[in-house]
Amino acid sequence: MKTWSVPALVLLAAGPAPWAAAPGAAGEAKPNIVFILADDYGIPGVGCYGGEFKTPNLDALAAGGIRFERCFAAPLCGPSRALCMFGRYVFRTGVLTNEHGAVATPAREVSIAKVLKQAGYATGFSGKWNQLAYLSTPAEAAAWGFDEFLRWERDRGERYWKPALNKNGQPVPVTDKSYGPDLLHEFAVDFIRRHRHEPFFLYYPMTLIHGPILPTPDSPEGAPSKAKGNPRQFYADNVAYLDKLVGKLVAAIDEMGLREKTLILFTGDNGSVGNHTVHGRLVDGAKGSLLEGGSRVPLIANWKGVTPAGRVLNDLVDFSDFFATFAEVAGAKAPEGVTLDSRSFAPQLRGEKGNPRDWVFVQLGAHWYARNDRWKLNERGELFDMTDAPFAQKVISRDAETAESKAARSELQAVLDKLNPAAGTGEVKPKRPGDPKKAARKNRKTANEG
Numbered sequence: 446m447k448t449w450s451v452p453a454l455v456l457l458a459a460g461p462a463p464w465a466a467a468p469g470a471a472g473e474a475k476p477n478i479v480f481i482l483a484d485d486y487g488i489p490g491v492g493c494y495g496g497e498f499k500t501p502n503l504d505a506l507a508a509g510g511i512r513f514e515r516c517f518a519a520p521l522c523g524p525s526r527a528l529c530m531f532g533r534y535v536f537r538t539g540v541l542t543n544e545h546g547a548v549a550t551p552a553r554e555v556s557i558a559k560v561l562k563q564a565g566y567a568t569g570f571s572g573k574w575n576q577l578a579y580l581s582t583p584a585e586a587a588a589w590g591f592d593e594f595l596r597w598e599r600d601r602g603e604r605y606w607k608p609a610l611n612k613n614g615q616p617v618p619v620t621d622k623s624y625g626p627d628l629l630h631e632f633a634v635d636f637i638r639r640h641r642h643e644p645f646f647l648y649y650p651m652t653l654i655h656g657p658i659l660p661t662p663d664s665p666e667g668a669p670s671k672a673k674g675n676p677r678q679f680y681a682d683n684v685a686y687l688d689k690l691v692g693k694l695v696a697a698i699d700e701m702g703l704r705e706k707t708l709i710l711f712t713g714d715n716g717s718v719g720n721h722t723v724h725g726r727l728v729d730g731a732k733g734s735l736l737e738g739g740s741r742v743p744l745i746a747n748w749k750g751v752t753p754a755g756r757v758l759n760d761l762v763d764f765s766d767f768f769a770t771f772a773e774v775a776g777a778k779a780p781e782g783v784t785l786d787s788r789s790f791a792p793q794l795r796g797e798k799g800n801p802r803d804w805v806f807v808q809l810g811a812h813w814y815a816r817n818d819r820w821k822l823n824e825r826g827e828l829f830d831m832t833d834a835p836f837a838q839k840v841i842s843r844d845a846e847t848a849e850s851k852a853a854r855s856e857l858q859a860v861l862d863k864l865n866p867a868a869g870t871g872e873v874k875p876k877r878p879g880d881p882k883k884a885a886r887k888n889r890k891t892a893n894e895g
């Protein structure tokens with residue numbers, strides 16, 4: 446059995462090797478995989494993470510499975526989605542920020558959908574593909590490994606009410622009363638129903654709860670024309686609707702008798718927008734920032750009969766890790782000659798200790814850091830004590846360093862030296878680190894789109 450036993454950098458040049466799933470329950474043989482990716486949804490959004498909002502369905506999913514406390518996305522859509530799909534750090538793929546999604550082509554990158562397709566899975570996609578590119582026709586979808594899709598097309602129109610949707614290359618007829626998240630949900634359930642007798646992979650990047658924050662069908666206001674008013678209420682409404690749709694999806698999988706055969710994984714693509722709290726304390730930073738709140742996202746795994754119910758894990762997970770995890774769960778072959786950064790957490794899903802990471806790596810544009818349990822080191826050589834994360838980070842000045850902080854600096858510097866993000870990809874050179882305040886302003890501006 447091959448597991449990801451080496452530190453995250455793995456060169457697979459010696460030919461295809463299977464990620465063999467460990468023998469287990471009968472339903473484990475080729476389980477279905479449902480990968481739900483919410484938009485702009487950090488830990489403050491989820492009740493069971495101590496967030497501000499009531500999310501009974503997500504809480505139930507976590508109570509029946511594993512809640513990972515420390516999952517790190519990139520701070521914006523584009524890089525995060527590239528990490529999910531390709532299992533490679535963005536300095537390798539070139540998807541450094543939201544503007545670089547088109548650098549990743551099916552000819553250059555192997556997506557997890559393609560890996561699972563080659564392992565015998567039916568593959569479908571429902572939701573948002575931005576800020577990646579080249580997924581508007583069935584041929585383009587197939588090049589990424591997807592058999593079918595329903596895509597919200599940002600460039601063609603609205604996200605929520607009367608949305609611009611592309612179903613397998615054809616525009617979807619909509620009316621003023623069509624609500625995009627409902628249509629994406631219906632396609633997702635329909636895909637599952639049609640493929641319930643074979644292994645399937647559903648990638649379901651929801652359009653909720655990215656702005657514009659509008660009334661949902663459940664809002665008392667009821668109509669998009671009344672969007673002005675109390676944005677905070679609409680925000681809560683959007684969280685509630687996201688939670689409801691996840692509950693409906695899980696219920697549909699239940700009704701089809703597929704829960705024991707299906708790994709359901711829920712996460713968010715970057716931190717929440719604005720100021721939010723966890724356990725009543727303000728989280729440090731938000732979407733678009735390299736602070737903890739930019740990247741700390743919920744990660745809930747539920748596979749009935751396999752994941753230990755009610756487990757809470759502090760294992761570090763970074764967004765490249767879905768690739769190896771799904772491949773291992775599916776018993777899929779690794780792509781040839783591809784440098785992956787992905788570390789499988791599939792053993793943890795089965796209740797085993799596994800091989801948790803010692804560190805995660807987060808990058809946005811020309812800024813990045815490596816972080817372990819307690820410490821964080823960025824590209825400027827600044828070391829932070831993260832004991833009070835996600836509420837604060839404490840910079841350690843050089844003259845205040847202890848033996849422990851020096852050891853941490855040395856360890857994390859070795860990680861950054863080995864990864865060498867500054868070398869970029871050869872095609873998209875990161876700019877030299879500049880004024881962090883200026884970068885934060887630019888990131889906030891970019892964040893409106895991701």
Ligand SMILES: [Ca+2]
Nearest residue numbers: 485522714895
């Ligand atoms: Ca996002």
